Amino acid sequence: MSHRLASEIDGPIRAAQYLRMSSENQRYSTENQRNAIAEYARRNGFSIVASYTDAGKSGLSLKGRGALKQLLSDALATQRNFDAVLVLDVSRWGRFQDPDQAAHYEFICREAGVRIVYCAEPFGDDITPSTTIMKHLKRVMAGEYSRDLSVKLARAHLQQAQLGFRQGGSLLYGFRRLLVDADRNPKQLLNSGDKKALSDDKVIVVPGPSEELDVIRRIFNLFVQRRLTATEIAQHFANEGVKGIGDSPLSAATIRHILSSELCLGKMTYNLSSSRLQGRTSKNPESLWVRFSAFEPIVSLSQFRKAQELRRAANRRWSKETLTKALQSLLAKEGHLSQRILNNSTGAPAADTVVNHFGSLEAAYAAIGYKPPDIPPFGNNGKHWSKQAVLTGLRKLYAANGYISNRLIDGFCELPSQCHIRRHFGSIAQAIKQAGVPLSSHSDRQRYGWKRRKASGCDEYFHGVRWTDAQLLRALRRLHRGYGYISADLLDWNGASPTAYYYIKRFGSLAKARHLAKLPVPTHSQIMAAALKRKKEGTKIERPASGHGERSSLRYRSEKILAGLQRLAKRKKMISARLIDEDARLPSSATVVCHFGSLSAAYKLAGLVRLEGKLVRFGPPAR
Known part of the structure; x- marks a missing residue:
């Protein structure tokens, strides 16, 4: 071994130990590693001053190994409290699939003056040619062990899936995990987070409560019969108060998962995708899928197939070539094209999709050689408008106001309506760009709206009630006397004052409003601490639960x-x-x-x- 013993230097060598294990039931437990490294340190004159542990972390890459990342960072720091790193063996440093990656991390530590010592290896930290070759072979063997183990585990999972046993993954709404013994005799239903205790036990999937299965059937009916999107279905159930897993609302993502899962046909599927050795996940062809008929279908096969057709049509990825062919086919079928025909035709791209690829419907029509009927649209004052006239009018409108909005366009006598401009330019923004004037951002347009309403006196009214600055500040002081604090939630839901947004529009911020009302202005940390205290005491006023129908008392009659x-x-x-x-x-x-x-x-x-x-x-x- 090439490292120096404590007798060769003045005092013991300061060392950090690195411990790693990938699972709880392996022989390289962190405690076993710690004991072996401690014995090695006593015999060879090291003093362990720091410990870095990656428990339950795979050694295939640096991903997820926070302790090793911190160790490398500390080793490269200008000031550090250790000069060596003790590791049990090469495999604990990592089972990198590229052995040069392990060598790279060791090299940068050695360049910084930190030695990597393998306590259970015959070469320790020796870097002579013969030991370097042996160390490289050890790294290759460590990576090969992971590859071989991955193949064996994949084969075992595949065999168990063919027998109908669940192989992990998230559980779908409407279904439950059932623990069974080796003979498929049921033992108990598993709750979320529960795991089997015995290796001989297996897990299968069974249908859940009847009310949840009814929700699944309604999801398919809403999607197939009424053609609602997943987002619209989620909103539909949220309005009804239907809850998903863990009492949370049914999300659009959950609904998409339900619509695509063959569990609704009573079939357990496995091997739909694969990811080996922390590589990228790739979808497998259907010929490699494993299917097992586990129970009676929840929905009919015809309805499930129709749902898949609709999903494929909605998720179709269009290119200019496929769009051109679809438009030509639709033109041959209908005899003419329009925005309405595009949006209402099954299997055809939506008008927005066409505009996103070609810039406008007119450009798409030109690409397929179609010239729509020459029906000149009228503007808001009955004139025919040329492109140049519209661009000139936009420049005049900007010069007069400093910005352009839909409202200004509709009220300007030298311009057609905004609908006319959209029809001929694709969008208002595109027309503004062609006119060569600046395009206002959303925040700018909102700010212009605020200034316009304030100048016209609209900001003095809230829900039909006129509020002067003095009345707003008095309301603020009254709330502070009654509740002992001021917060955005209190203003929004006390029912006797305008909202926090209204105060911010009028005064710029709640802090400025407090200052003008001569109320104390707390810091952010004081606000958060007080809110947490009120929440614990149950005295916090906040947004009421949805579905209660609660409304502010300040409303229009x-x-x-x-x-x-x-x-x-x-x-x-x-x-x-x-x-x-x-x-x-x-x-x-x-x-x-x-x-x-x-x-x-x-x-x-x-x-x-x-x-x-x-x-x-x-x-x-x-x-």
């Missing part, structure tokens, strides 16, 4: 909305969604729709009538 509509129509001699949105004393047009079902129904209740010669305009009746 239907009769006040109708009176406001009458007042607006009388003042403007007409009424529209845009005029409603611009009126500070009225809620948004969307809120009016939520109250009455539609704007026309609200107009009828308010005594407003359709104006002659203006098919989409309502106003007060003629006297």
